[in-house]
Amino acid sequence: MSNHAGAVSELVEQLGRLPGIGRKSAERLAFHLLRVSEHEALGLADAIRRVRKDVRYCSACFNLSESELCTICADPSRDRTRLCIVEQPRDLMSLEQSSVFRGVYHVLLGRIAPLDGIGPDQLTIDPLVERVRKGKFVEVIMATNPTVEGDGTSLYISNLLSEYPVEITRLARGITAGSVLEYANREMIADALTGRQKL
Amino acid sequence: MSNHAGAVSELVEQLGRLPGIGRKSAERLAFHLLRVSEHEALGLADAIRRVRKDVRYCSACFNLSESELCTICADPSRDRTRLCIVEQPRDLMSLEQSSVFRGVYHVLLGRIAPLDGIGPDQLTIDPLVERVRKGKFVEVIMATNPTVEGDGTSLYISNLLSEYPVEITRLARGITAGSVLEYANREMIADALTGRQKL
Numbered sequence: 001m002s003n004h005a006g007a008v009s010e011l012v013e014q015l016g017r018l019p020g021i022g023r024k025s026a027e028r029l030a031f032h033l034l035r036v037s038e039h040e041a042l043g044l045a046d047a048i049r050r051v052r053k054d055v056r057y058c059s060a061c062f063n064l065s066e067s068e069l070c071t072i073c074a075d076p077s078r079d080r081t082r083l084c085i086v087e088q089p090r091d092l093m094s095l096e097q098s099s100v101f102r103g104v105y106h107v108l109l110g111r112i113a114p115l116d117g118i119g120p121d122q123l124t125i126d127p128l129v130e131r132v133r134k135g136k137f138v139e140v141i142m143a144t145n146p147t148v149e150g151d152g153t154s155l156y157i158s159n160l161l162s163e164y165p166v167e168i169t170r171l172a173r174g175i176t177a178g179s180v181l182e183y184a185n186r187e188m189i190a191d192a193l194t195g196r197q198k199l
Numbered sequence: 200m201s202n203h204a205g206a207v208s209e210l211v212e213q214l215g216r217l218p219g220i221g222r223k224s225a226e227r228l229a230f231h232l233l234r235v236s237e238h239e240a241l242g243l244a245d246a247i248r249r250v251r252k253d254v255r256y257c258s259a260c261f262n263l264s265e266s267e268l269c270t271i272c273a274d275p276s277r278d279r280t281r282l283c284i285v286e287q288p289r290d291l292m293s294l295e296q297s298s299v300f301r302g303v304y305h306v307l308l309g310r311i312a313p314l315d316g317i318g319p320d321q322l323t324i325d326p327l328v329e330r331v332r333k334g335k336f337v338e339v340i341m342a343t344n345p346t347v348e349g350d351g352t353s354l355y356i357s358n359l360l361s362e363y364p365v366e367i368t369r370l371a372r373g374i375t376a377g378s379v380l381e382y383a384n385r386e387m388i389a390d391a392l393t394g395r396q397k398l
Binding site for chain 1: 248
């Protein structure tokens with residue numbers, strides 16, 4: 001693109017590397033950043049800088065954190081006998097939004113995915129086993145994603161943890177609140193029937 | 200979102216202000232920026248900074264530029280007798296991609312849109328008239344968008360320029376290359392018939 005300023009090309013190029021942002025979207029975003037106030041445009045640049053400078057993994061649970069321990073691990077009101085295992089910090093965020101779980105988390109930072117060359121060693125499974133060995137957990141809740149790889153990861157971990165005196169559970173599966181049975185897929189119906197509950 | 204680092208919340212917030220980026224996309228982009236190399240993440244931050252620091256409007260045509268004159272106005276090989284009028288720098292970019300037009304441009308930086316409170320005074324129409332008055336243009340091509348407002352802006356400008364000895368043209372309208380007549384809308388068909396050309 002020799003027909004516009006090099007700095008604009010560079011920004012379009014950089015924005016186009018973001019996931020889900022194609023060439024046209026990148027151009028649209030670049031022109032947006034040129035049009036908004038300097039304060040707003042630089043606010044985004046600074047937020048990116050800050051997140052890379054200040055954010056690291058919690059030394060206990062591998063959640064994102066700005067200090068040694070994340071806000072959840074540092075919170076004295078959390079129940080330290082229940083441990084919820086998730087794949088990614090964003091999954092933890094989803095679970096927190098429901099405010100149902102008051103225990104602590106362990107973030108695997110991925111899932112076992114042989115096809116992508118990701119084995120157990122690349123995840124935070126060793127520190128997890130160490131935590132369960134040393135901790136006073138009574139329950140470990142597997143909250144990996146309901147996919148083949150997520151389920152496989154849960155199975156792998158629950159085998160590892162079976163020698164410790166903790167109850168291992170997983171998230172309930174079934175029909176989703178607000179959904180329509182007519183459009184539920186076979187797997188969803190099967191989960192809902194298998195796990196049917198007393199009314 | 201008290202459940203993750205403040206710097207992450209801030210970045211999600213900033214990304215969510217971009218057009219077409221909702222909450223979930225903003226989270227996804229933020230986690231992407233946390234996961235990629237430091238070099239890549241800061242590359243984006245720097246590109247935003249640089250675009251805001253270095254990019255201004257060309258003093259002749261109001262295209263984006265990193266110097267007094269944009270690369271097109273500074274290019275001695277461009278035909279200075281043909282002037283193409285566009286709404287935005289991104290429209291200029293689209294036209295340049297076809298490499299058909301070898302003249303120079305004038306960027307209005309908008310279109311007349313009474314409903315949005317945008318009148319002729321907020322566009323670069325005064326400097327445009329001045330350019331046409333002083334220049335040696337033989338043709339002015341109206342390349343505003345084929346919308347009610349774009350057409351209105353073209354009409355307004357062509358009236359203003361009618362006192363100067365230039366030919367005023369507009370982009371051809373009709374069916375688009377690669378399209379299917381069956382799905383063409385009425386307006387497109389009407390344009391194609393009205394402007395039909397000898398084979």
